Amino acid sequence: MTAAPDPEVVRAIGEHPLFRGLDAAFVHAVAEQATERRFAVDERLATEGTPAEVFYLVTDGKVALEIGSADQPHLTVETVGAGEVLGWSWLVPPHRWRFDARAVKATRTLVLQGEVVRRTLAHHPTWGYLFLVRFMPVLADRLENTRVQLLDLHAR
Amino acid sequence: MLAEPPPEPADPADEGHPFAPIPYAVRAVAAETPDTVTLTVEPRGSRRIGPPQPGQFVMLYAFGIGESPIGVAGTGPDGLLVHTVRNVGRVTAALTRLTPGDTVGVRGPYGHGWPVAEARDRDIVVVAGGLGLPPLRPAIYRLLQQREAYGRLEIVYGARTPKDLVYYEEIQGWRRRRDLRLQVTVDAAGREWYGDVGVVTTRLPDARFEPSRTTAFVCGPEIMMRLTAQALVARGVAPEATWVSMERNMKCAIGLCGHCQYGPSFVCRDGPVLPYSSLAKLLPLREL
Amino acid sequence: MSELEPASSRVLSREEFPQLFEALGESGYEIVGPTVRDGAIVYDRLRSVDDLPIGWTDRQEAGRYRLEPRGDRALFGYNVGPFTWKKFLFPARERLWTATRDGVSFRVEPEPTEGPRLALLGMRACELAGLAVTDKVFTGGPVSDPGYRARRARILRIAVQCGQAGGTCFCVSMGTGPAVRGGADLVLTELLAPGPHRFLLQASTEAGADVLRCLRGAGRAPSPDDLGQAEATVARAAGSMHRSLDPGGVPELLRETLEHPRWEIVAARCLSCTNCTMVCPTCFCSTHEEVPDLEGTKVERWRRWDSCFNLGFTELHGAPVRKSGLSRYRQWLTHKLGTWHDQFGMSGCIGCGRCITWCPVGIDLTEEIAVLRTPAPPAGKEGKP
Numbered sequence: 098m099t100a101a102p103d104p105e106v107v108r109a110i111g112e113h114p115l116f117r118g119l120d121a122a123f124v125h126a127v128a129e130q131a132t133e134r135r136f137a138v139d140e141r142l143a144t145e146g147t148p149a150e151v152f153y154l155v156t157d158g159k160v161a162l163e164i165g166s167a168d169q170p171h172l173t174v175e176t177v178g179a180g181e182v183l184g185w186s187w188l189v190p191p192h193r194w195r196f197d198a199r200a201v202k203a204t205r206t207l208v209l210q211g212e213v214v215r216r217t218l219a220h221h222p223t224w225g226y227l228f229l230v231r232f233m234p235v236l237a238d239r240l241e242n243t244r245v246q247l248l249d250l251h252a253r
Numbered sequence: 254m255l256a257e258p259p260p261e262p263a264d265p266a267d268e269g270h271p272f273a274p275i276p277y278a279v280r281a282v283a284a285e286t287p288d289t290v291t292l293t294v295e296p297r298g299s300r301r302i303g304p305p306q307p308g309q310f311v312m313l314y315a316f317g318i319g320e321s322p323i324g325v326a327g328t329g330p331d332g333l334l335v336h337t338v339r340n341v342g343r344v345t346a347a348l349t350r351l352t353p354g355d356t357v358g359v360r361g362p363y364g365h366g367w368p369v370a371e372a373r374d375r376d377i378v379v380v381a382g383g384l385g386l387p388p389l390r391p392a393i394y395r396l397l398q399q400r401e402a403y404g405r406l407e408i409v410y411g412a413r414t415p416k417d418l419v420y421y422e423e424i425q426g427w428r429r430r431r432d433l434r435l436q437v438t439v440d441a442a443g444r445e446w447y448g449d450v451g452v453v454t455t456r457l458p459d460a461r462f463e464p465s466r467t468t469a470f471v472c473g474p475e476i477m478m479r480l481t482a483q484a485l486v487a488r489g490v491a492p493e494a495t496w497v498s499m500e501r502n503m504k505c506a507i508g509l510c511g512h513c514q515y516g517p518s519f520v521c522r523d524g525p526v527l528p529y530s531s532l533a534k535l536l537p538l539r540e541l
Numbered sequence: 542m543s544e545l546e547p548a549s550s551r552v553l554s555r556e557e558f559p560q561l562f563e564a565l566g567e568s569g570y571e572i573v574g575p576t577v578r579d580g581a582i583v584y585d586r587l588r589s590v591d592d593l594p595i596g597w598t599d600r601q602e603a604g605r606y607r608l609e610p611r612g613d614r615a616l617f618g619y620n621v622g623p624f625t626w627k628k629f630l631f632p633a634r635e636r637l638w639t640a641t642r643d644g645v646s647f648r649v650e651p652e653p654t655e656g657p658r659l660a661l662l663g664m665r666a667c668e669l670a671g672l673a674v675t676d677k678v679f680t681g682g683p684v685s686d687p688g689y690r691a692r693r694a695r696i697l698r699i700a701v702q703c704g705q706a707g708g709t710c711f712c713v714s715m716g717t718g719p720a721v722r723g724g725a726d727l728v729l730t731e732l733l734a735p736g737p738h739r740f741l742l743q744a745s746t747e748a749g750a751d752v753l754r755c756l757r758g759a760g761r762a763p764s765p766d767d768l769g770q771a772e773a774t775v776a777r778a779a780g781s782m783h784r785s786l787d788p789g790g791v792p793e794l795l796r797e798t799l800e801h802p803r804w805e806i807v808a809a810r811c812l813s814c815t816n817c818t819m820v821c822p823t824c825f826c827s828t829h830e831e832v833p834d835l836e837g838t839k840v841e842r843w844r845r846w847d848s849c850f851n852l853g854f855t856e857l858h859g860a861p862v863r864k865s866g867l868s869r870y871r872q873w874l875t876h877k878l879g880t881w882h883d884q885f886g887m888s889g890c891i892g893c894g895r896c897i898t899w900c901p902v903g904i905d906l907t908e909e910i911a912v913l914r915t916p917a918p919p920a921g922k923e924g925k926p
Contacts, residue, residue: 173442173450250474251383251413270651317833507684511826517883540868
């Protein structure tokens with residue numbers, strides 16, 4: 098059931114920092130079934146524990162990553178804004194969201210299908226490698242930022 | 254190499270004894286956070302300290318308790334001084350308990366502050382972490398007073414949670430200004446917060462400035478200053494133009510007691526504001 | 542002071558030497574100098590020549606100090622003890638001011654800085670270098686210390702040239718002794734055999750010459766033999782010195798070796814006892830203490846000696862910055878021999894050897910520098926002892 102991707106979406110994906118400058122054929126391939134989607138303030142983009150079938154390229158607005166539990170109020174641990182990527186659970190088994198994501202501003206995103214991107218990376222290892230070189234720093238930065246948060250620098 | 258005896262001492266009453274605090278009256282106390290207050294003080298008599306430059310500090314004295322080095326967060330007419338104090342010890346506990354009409358001792362101002370004048374015609378990036386904002390506040394106002402003399406003005410302010418943000422109302426005012434760009438971020442927040450969440454360095458990529466003609470003023474916890482300076486330098490800001498404000502134990506504040514040494518520097522006298530170029534090799538060292 | 546009148550130098554016999562004390566008294570000085578107390582030669586008020594450590598010397602090695610009879614009647618036949626002249630200029634405890642409640646406000650009265658004029662009798666060449674260091678620290682910066690400045694202006698410096706090297710001395714290598722090259726008002730050289738026991742006194746400032754004038758012709762002008770014997774005396778001291786510390790390149794060395802494995806080895810021995818800082822002629826660290834009365838109406842601000850080896854020295858927001866003994870020893874040594882140059886344009890070490898003698902475990906900074914000069918073994922290749 099492969100539908101030809103919307104050329105506007107393909108163009109937008111190619112302009113996002115994660116894909117900018119990568120092979121046009123690769124961008125075209127990952128854009129299969131990709132859509133543009135807008136979220137209103139407080140609208141949910143992801144729910145912890147549910148299947149992570151997609152990930153988002155944020156093109157405008159702001160999304161909060163939240164951790165919640167029954168006895169604790171929701172805690173925002175990070176916000177993701179324009180030019181950034183939301184979600185890596187699609188890449189890492191068992192492909193379930195590890196946090197809640199909620200728009201805190203009116204937000205525009207490009208929604209990519211995890212299964213499509215995984216398949217593309219697997220079939221084209223060279224593209225796959227170049228993509229992961231782009232994607233790893235996203236994870237590395239998040240990890241480093243989390244470490245700094247753990248230091249709780251502003252506590253006395 | 255052996256020095257001849259120095260001349261006879263001047264009468265200490267002439268220009269004031271370097272260790273004697275001058276009494277100031279507390280005019281106003283504003284609660285900033287549960288453990289932080291902003292004190293506005295004015296001289297009780299004719300004696301007052303000299304005019305502080307942005308980034309300088311004073312020794313604030315609580316009678317019978319002791320002294321603590323506190324950055325100058327603001328100045329006003331008639332020798333008025335503003336200080337934001339967080340309760341982190343015996344002296345600061347006493348300072349944060351002061352009420353209007355009480356007396357506090359002041360001596361100073363001390364040290365080298367932000368090189369605001371030297372940064373004319375350049376883009377300015379101000380990065381504050383937590384209580385790093387108060388010592389930057391006079392620099393921000395100095396820049397705004399002579400706004401046309403500078404390029405872009407980017408301010409990035411990070412705190413632990415929204416409740417820990419100081420000068421909240423004032424910051425709302427900055428947010429509305431068109432002659433500066435302000436980003437505020439917190440390390441963690443509840444659902445009531447619709448702003449950015451993430452450590453202060455996560456906001457730097459969104460700051461707009463031309464690195465080759467940028468001067469940065471950075472103040473906050475030491476690790477935050479180090480990571481921020483690294484990020485700015487990685488983006489192309491000169492280490493010599495990246496200024497941080499160091500903090501160390503201080504007793505005398507005039508380079509005589511030895512407590513505040515950091516490598517070759519007396520933080521009280523050579524700092525507290527120092528260029529990152531002189532600190533880059535020292536900051537990663539433990540227990541220096 | 543090269544051009545001095547003939548009265549600017551005298552030779553006093555041992556019998557005439559008490560007249561120097563009289564001349565100093567007449568000139569308005571109280572005399573402080575070496576005296577034996579509690580098994581050591583310390584600096585204190587002297588009432589007469591008899592208070593000097595007559596016939597005593599000090600045997601010193603790393604971690605060891607003993608007084609022994611010399612077998613002669615020398616007055617200055619020792620080297621340096623646990624005290625330094627520093628305490629007469631920068632007292633171990635000193636009131637800075639007194640504050641009194643005054644309605645809702647308070648009044649601050651700075652401590653008066655009057656005091657006696659002191660003749661410091663028996664300053665060694667290294668100690669004069671130490672005085673130059675503390676002068677720079679307390680009066681060479683943007684703000685002078687009022688107490689130090691006042692006391693400094695009231696002293697007369699009477700140097701004694703060394704006739705022997707102590708077991709831990711290394712002034713020759715540091716370029717600070719044993720010959721007195723300046724910085725004194727009067728220079729004294731004790732001449733023992735050959736010839737009768739006598740003292741060569743040479744004034745090098747007007748204040749020193751004034752004291753010699755008070756001798757009213759006692760003694761005689763020095764002969765070429767006296768001058769030659771004085772030179773030989775100092776040369777003997779220099780020749781008998783076994784320790785050395787080559788100060789060349791030490792600041793750079795210490796900048797580059799902050800993570801040398803040697804620090805761990807020396808830190809394992811260091812007790813953080815602060816002895817080295819207490820006996821050092823140039824250590825200047827101090828803390829301020831608030832001493833309130835019981836009624837809360839009057840407060841005294843005291844300054845007392847502190848040490849970078851104390852855990853609380855670097856306390857910041859309730860925790861010390863330098864927690865480990867390693868970091869504190871490293872701070873002391875890198876400051877003394879390294880960053881002191883950045884701060885004051887000179888070394889903080891004057892080669893007196895006190896920190897070696899009075900270290901309970903005998904840590905020797907000359908040895909530490911020598912080891913730091915040897916390249917560090919590559920990380921991970923060699924086990925730590």
